[in-house]
Amino acid sequence: QKEVEQNSGPLSVPEGAIASLNCTYSDRGSQSFFWYRQYSGKSPELIMFIYSNGDKEDGRFTAQLNKASQYVSLLIRDSQPSDSATYLCAVNGNQFYFGTGTSLTVIP
């Protein structure tokens, strides 16, 4: 079992819709959770981080954490074509583990 699991996609949503990206992790002792966006040929860029159960909102982005279910998600409201990228979930367990990413395409 991988430390961090993501659906590789591709996930396609129409412009203006809500994109929902999901991530599960195996280490119950994990303390911090991150979402990175990576455009093709570019390095990962931090979007959100969350430490506590519940929701954390920043503009069009909402991170959701449920430690009991070992589940973290990222919602993107009013999706734009510029949101098209691969989204990496990262979790701090004994090490810093990255998922393999979910490819998101926002269709104009």
Next chain:
Amino acid sequence: GAGVSQSPSNKVTEKGKDVELRCDPISGHTALYWYRQSLGQGLEFLIYFQGNSAPDKSGLPSDRFSAERTGGSVSTLTIQRTQQEDSAVYLCASSLAKALLPRNQPQHFGDGTRLSIL
């Protein structure tokens, strides 16, 4: 500089040669990470430096790989006797690292070094 700086941005070398990749972290960031990302794959952790502590080398794939960090700032990743499977983008990241939870801080990435072994 304002961000993490990596050099060179691209490196092409022949199989069997040694290569050195450089990372200059964000000023004041005490934690530094190296990752490898092969085409279409996720990030593979290589090594982690935190202040003056012994580095976490658990992700280095073989003894051909080594890294050092001088003066708590610039880091160099060295790959000896390169193999074709070493071809990848090598990413460096840095973060502020609070004493009690050094790994809990967000990481900021450089643009990477694209390494191609012929």
